[in-house]
Amino acid sequence: MKPILRPLLLLGLLFTPLAWADAPTRATHPDGAAIASGHQLATQAGMEILAQGGNAFDAAVAVSSTLAVVEPISSGLGGGGFFLLHDAASGKDIMLDARETAPAAATEAAFLDKDGNLDRDRSVNGAWSAGIPGLPAALVELSGKHGKLPLKSSLQPAIRIAREGFPVYARMAKGYQSRREVMERYAGTREVYLRNGKPIAEGDLFRQPELARTLERLADGGFDGFYRGQTGKLLLAGVKQAGGRWTADELAGYTVKARAPIVFNYNDWKITTAPPPSSGGIALASMLQILEGWDIKSMDAAHRTHLVVEAMRRAYRDRTFFLGDPDFVDIPQNVLTSKDYAQGLRATIHPEKATPSDLLSGNPTPLEDDETTHFSIIDQEGNRVGATQTVNLLYGSGLIPKGTGVLLNNEMDDFALKPGTPNAFGVMGYEANAPKAGKRMLSSMTPTFMENADKVVVLGTPGGSRIITMVLLGILGYDQGLGAQQVAALPRYHHQWLPDVIEAESGAFDEGTIKQLQAMGHRIDLPGDSAAGGRGSSHVWGNLQTVEWDRRSNTLSGGSDPRNPVGSAEVR
Known part of the structure; x- marks a missing residue:
């Protein structure tokens, strides 16, 4: 069993003033922290940031960005997600909605072939399948409005791992083989995933220097460091080269939505x-x-x-x-x-x-695809984060715009691109989930908190x-x-x-x-x-x-x- 489970017995338990004499005492905050994620490097990255004085929200930036590096099969800077947050000081809960949005060009008609049928290749592969990414904006929001450390500090583990590399694991290598034909259509993707003409294999050291530089620009420039400037220009150029239609205004106009959770x-x-x-x-x-x-x-x-x-x-x-x-x-x-x-x-x-x-x-x-990832965090102040992030299908759209290292999502297939016609998973959608400019596609991602008198x-x-x-x-x-x-x-x-x-x-x-x-x-x-x-x-x-x-x-x-x-x- 690979999880490290080390329950800590903590001192200083507090009686509530109105408690009965024989009622159990309950701590007001944990004297420690817990993180669970889909990759041990991401869990370690979060713990590293907590050790530097960060809180759960700083740790979430580190875990999320590291998963974007080490789980490209499931998530990345080119995707989106939902971040459920609990602020211990105020007692407030909010959800950051960083779901991808539809470009204006991505109308229902744009996904039909000459016979009026759904063009399945366009809906799941390449530039047309990609929505405007939301994950980088969420990292900026988490750090700037909720964290204690600078964004640059919280992104350092992901930058280091992208530059120095990590061992390719079995699911990552197997997933590449299943999407190889699509991914190798694009020069930017080939540059990242092929070594001397050969695809990644289990045990290889996988380095992503371009992604490290993209993360550094995000760390230095915040929102503008991804959605404008050099990264923004490279993303727009890569989408255009692959036949898609994003605009600079759409990219720079992306916003994270703070929404009231369901309670x-x-x-x-x-x-x-x-x-x-x-x-x-x-x-x-x-x-x-x-x-x-x-x-x-x-x-x-x-x-x-x-x-x-x-x-x-x-x-x-x-x-x-x-x-x-x-x-x-x-x-x-x-x-x-x-x-x-x-x-x-x-x-x-x-x-x-x-x-x-x-x-x-x-x-x-x-439906939406299985390839997504989740992490859960509680810190010693009692702050909490539950986050689920994705690029949709295995390796998303398969497209990496040259010079970015950013694998784009294929979330457009989560819309009802043709009402009453099955999508890639053999299922259908309807008008409530039809694409419109700036609209977010329906999701099943469900980060959740549970709490009663005794447990959180x-x-x-x-x-x-x-x-x-x-x-x-x-x-x-x-x-x-x-x-x-x-x-x-x-x-x-x-x-x-x-x-x-x-x-x-x-x-x-x-x-x-x-x-x-x-x-x-x-x-x-x-x-x-x-x-x-x-x-x-x-x-x-x-x-x-x-x-x-x-x-x-x-x-x-x-x-x-x-x-x-x-x-x-x-x-x-």
Whole structure:
């Protein structure tokens, strides 16, 4: 097990003035910090910045930028993300929305071929597939408005690793092979990923000097150091050379949005999570408030799974029709997150029978790809960050504009580019998620906080449309009393309304549970089996990263998904 889990027993516990004499004492802040991320170099980078006197937000800059260097398969400066923040001094929570935006040229018509069909190559590969990146602006915002250290200090670990290099790991090399044909179309990408004409291989030392210089310009110039100046000119030139149409005004006009999180209660937990344009928070509120009407902890596995799946089914149906960029779409958020609405949905669930999805009118749910990354942080002041960032598909668009080292996203495919036509993942979207200039595409990224009288938790994961259900299962795991590493390792299952099938990891259910679920009318898509009408579930999925502060014992712990051999959780 690669995570480093070193719970620290801390002194100085404080009684609250109104507590009963025999009530347990609870610490007001941790005397240490915990970080969990998808790569050990990123976790170490965050700890390095904390040791220099930085807070959780400075550490988040270091972790995020380092992941941009060491996980190009999943995220990067050419992508975007959501950063859920808790400021301990004020007690306030906000979400920084750094989702990519659509260029004005990227209309629905621009993605159709001469016959009026969706041009799939254009929607997922190269310049047309890329939205205006948001991640660099988020790093500037995190440092300037929330951090204690200069941006230049917090970016130093990423700059150093980009310049000096790191060993290529198996997933990175395998992912390159699957996207090699696209990536080698572009001179800028070939310069980074080919060595003497040969592609990167596991164990190679992977250096990115151009990306190091781009990070240095960001460190020196802040926002203008990426979105204007030399980097901006190189990005615009590279997109134009590859046939795309970005403008200098669009690039320089990108803004991070500070949004109010979704907040609701489940049992004795306060849940704080991502609002639109993430679909995750509204879906979580719906699912958990549906489930709150039953004592699922006392049920057998089959009946518990049945009710969880039925809650998933209904939340994902609503996701399709109501959710999009709140700056462009009127979202009935108060209704969708209300207990009354959840109670109405609960009343439609039969405790012993599956509800066929075709009885819930509508059409299939939009997806996003699995290749995303997440990190979770708690610092010694009690500040918290849960961040999920992505470039969408493996290695995004495959395009690196020459001279930048920046691999651009292919998030345009997360829009409904042609309503009613499946995207790269065989699913459809509709008007609420259609592209418009400056609009942000719908996402499933769901960084989340949980807190009650005794515990504080940060969790999140990559996993495309499965992100939301993985976070749901993580919340249910913590509610059942599991620890951080146990939650990170939980087996996973998923239902997204259509296709009408439960997808499950290997070993998620025993044979008895499978038979009971099938007797209730559920179809189950086991790993490698697409006969049930699903996608043919992969053996495992996700990369959950979580940290927990137990205020009774004042101990910190972290959980890093054992499915990812290069991830790590560390407590100091």
